[in-house]
Each structure stands twice: as C-alpha cells, then as structure tokens.
Amino acid sequence: MIDTEQVYFDNVAKGYQEMETGSAPVRRYVEAYTALKLAYPLEGKSVLDVACSDGFFSRLLKRGGARMVTGIDLSPQMIELALAAEQVEQLGIEYRVGNILGNVEPGQYDLVYSSFVLSYAKDPEELVAMCRALYRQLKPGGLLISMNDNPDMLKDSVEGFRKYGKTKQIEPDLVDGATITVTWEANDGAGQIKSFSFDCRYYAGKTLVWAMEQAGFTDVRIHQAEVSPEGLEKFGAEFWKLFLQHPLLVFITGGKGEGA
Template sequence: MAHSTYETPVYAATAAMPVRSHIEMHTLMGLLGDVTGKSILDVACGYGYYSRALAQRHAARVLGIDLSESLVGVARELEERERLGIEYRVLDVFDAPVLGAFDVVLAAWLLPYATTVAELEAMAQRLRAQLAPGGMLAGIVPSDTPDLQRNYTQYGMTVTAPDPPGDAAEYDITFHVEPPFAIRSRIWTLPTLERALVAGGFRDVRWVPAQCSPEGLAEFGREYWEPMLTRPNLVFFTARTK
C-alpha cells in the first residue's frame, strides 16, 4: 500500500465518495455561507475540489495553491475542461509570498502536516498574512477522538492511529478506491491547535462537528451516517483575524 502526501492524482477519485460530498462539502460550505463576490485563497487545494465549488458559488476570485505539481496539474486540466476562472499555483504555504488580502482562506487538511507546535504556529502566521482585516480562516483537521473501534470502512476509508491519540500522533487514512492508497499525517488535539491559531494572530476559534446534507440522509439513512455524526474522524473550524 503506497503512502502519499496527496501527491497522487488518484486522490481525485475520492470525490465520488459520498462522505466527501455529504459530510465534508456540506459542512464546510455551510460554515462559509454566501461567498458571492468574495476573494478566496484555497491553501493545499489539491486537485481543486473545494476551489471549484467556491467558484461555482460565485466567489469573485479563487486562487488555489498546493506544493504538489501533479495535483495542481490535475486541477488545471479540470479548469481547462470547464473554465471557472480559477488560478492555480504550485506553492508551499511556508514559501508563498503574500498573494492578496483575501476575504477567506481555506485550509482543509493543511494543519495536520505540521510536525511540531512551532510549525503549527508558523502555518497560522502564514495563513493570517493572506487575510484582510476581519477575514475568515476555515478548515478541516482530523478529530482528536476518532472512533477507532468502529472505524469508517462503510464510508470507503480506514483510519489507523494510537488510541487515544495525543499531540503529533501519526495518523494514517487509507482510501479504498481503485487503486487504494493511504495518506499519513498527524493528529493534534484541539486545544493545541487553538493555541497555535491564537498565537498566529487569530481570534474567535470555533470548532464545528460534522453535519450531513439532507440529500445524504435521504439517500443512505441516518443509521448509515451515525458513526460519522457521533464520533467523526474529522472536525471543522473557523477563526477570524484579530
């Protein structure tokens, strides 16, 4: 089983997993609300899954950055097929210059790649530098209390981590797509993440549990989603600039 840090374009195959559309996309877009006319920086944009959704929701400017040339290549190919006006650049969050004063910075699954608290704080500072005063940071991180006994195989993925996980605990998530692949990152406890965000210049940090779309509930039933809604493997957050 190959491990990846989202380098493989195979990751784009996860877009077809119901958990991504009915949990991830639904909850995150609910947090962002109406993005009409807003400027948005999608950090660790991958193949543009969220970038495209934001452009389709009439954001005025969407810029996606990622350190993976292969995934940015996939994102650009999708933009060529259906032009939404999204710009993509190959950039690492630590090396990126100030790209604008954005209304929103999206950091889905970015923070888990910090290996130390100092890196977490540096990430937060870099994200803060891209935001206009009063701007919003929103993102997704692994839950620090995942249900490792029941796990998440019914959603097409398996999570491996210490039980219970602590700060900087290695976290593997295997996606059962074709071909299957795994991603390794780290779990940080929510108090540690919140302290890092505040140290990086944010306020009003809010943690939000996973929610399921009405369409997902209607199609699969509440019992199917119960593990994800009661002991999810992911947590959403928002924060504001000071």
C-alpha cells in the same frame, strides 16, 4: 536539492488521479456540505484554497458564488490535476504551485480555506508557523475555515468506516504528533473500488485552538461536521450513525480583526 514533501504529495496525487474521491460519501455529503455552510455567503468574496490538491474545494467554492478563487498546492502533480479539471469546466480559477510556509506572498483574501493543512505540522512550533502563514493571507475582517482531523475521533476508525470512503488509524495514541494513517476508498471511474493511503499527524483540539490564537486569530471555534439533507435522504440515518457518533473530521474557524 529534492523537496521530500513535494515528492511525497506528488505520490499522493497519483492516488487522487486513479480514483474519484469526490464521489466518496464523506467528501460529497459531509466535507463539501459543511464547508459551504460555514463559507456562505460567498458572493463577491475572494478565496484562497490552501493545499487545494485536485481542486475539489476550489471548484466547490467558485460554484458556490465566490468572485475569485485561487488554489495553491506544493505538489506540481496536484496542480496538474486541478488545471485539467479547470480546462473541462472553465470556472476561472487560478491554480499555482506554492508552499504556504515558503514562497507564497501575503495576500488580501476575504476567505482562506484549508484542507488538513495543520495535520502536516511537524511539531507545535510549526503548527503556529502554519497558522501565522494562513493569517497573513487574510484581509482585515477575513475568515479562515480549516478542515481538520477530529481531535476526539476513535483511535481506530477503520472497521465500519469504509462505507464512507475514508478511514483513519492513529498510532500510538491520541497525543500531539501521533501518526494518522488515512486511507481513501473510492470508485476509479470504471466501476472498480480502489484505495490509497498516506500519513499525517494528530493534534488535540486545545493545541489547534492555542496555535490559531498564538497566530492572532480571534473567535476561534471548532465546528462539528454535518451530513447534508441529500446524503441523509440517499443513504438513510442508520448509514450515517457511526460517523455522526465518531466523526473523522471537524472544521475550525477563526477571524482576523478589522483593525489587524
């Protein structure tokens, strides 16, 4: 039986393979900076990176001081990209193919990091199921950091956003389950700008918070994405003005109680 989700993300992996998404301003100076800021301090912590794709955030968190990092993704092609990077840098990260809703055993991690995992829930019920699966990976006292599409972003975040390396467009409107078309535009490593697109789903902020609380998370908070001082210095405040007025993404955190 063909796993249609796996095939879909294997095709997305081809886009990652053809370009350096890590060089895109939004990834390098916003996503990476805010993720690390929320994750610190990392020293001595065990981390699970869910939907790790090519391992960008797994490497970021390991370099940031995590004791142990495991990356999982349901796409074998994505894991191949992550393993290839591990062979070069040899950070000691473990990568494996796995679906958080299926074949991943409950864990005991200090920190679970997820990149847009919740954006692929088919409906609110599956959204809760995903949150419960993430919750089960945490040890008591652990923290989830989930990067998500901004519930308050513009319906059409294309014009003026290409310079950041990523655009998003929502159809038909900002309602739960609406389609978000995400397009990456980044250097291919040979001086050429390439792009690839894929779809995910929109969920309102109150829906995301509700789903996490239903799963058992406490102290659920939505955090605005921030631009690093390095990014501000390199490009200037005017460059980031549109993005900061209408961010493409937010981070949501939630804890697992000490007695859970």
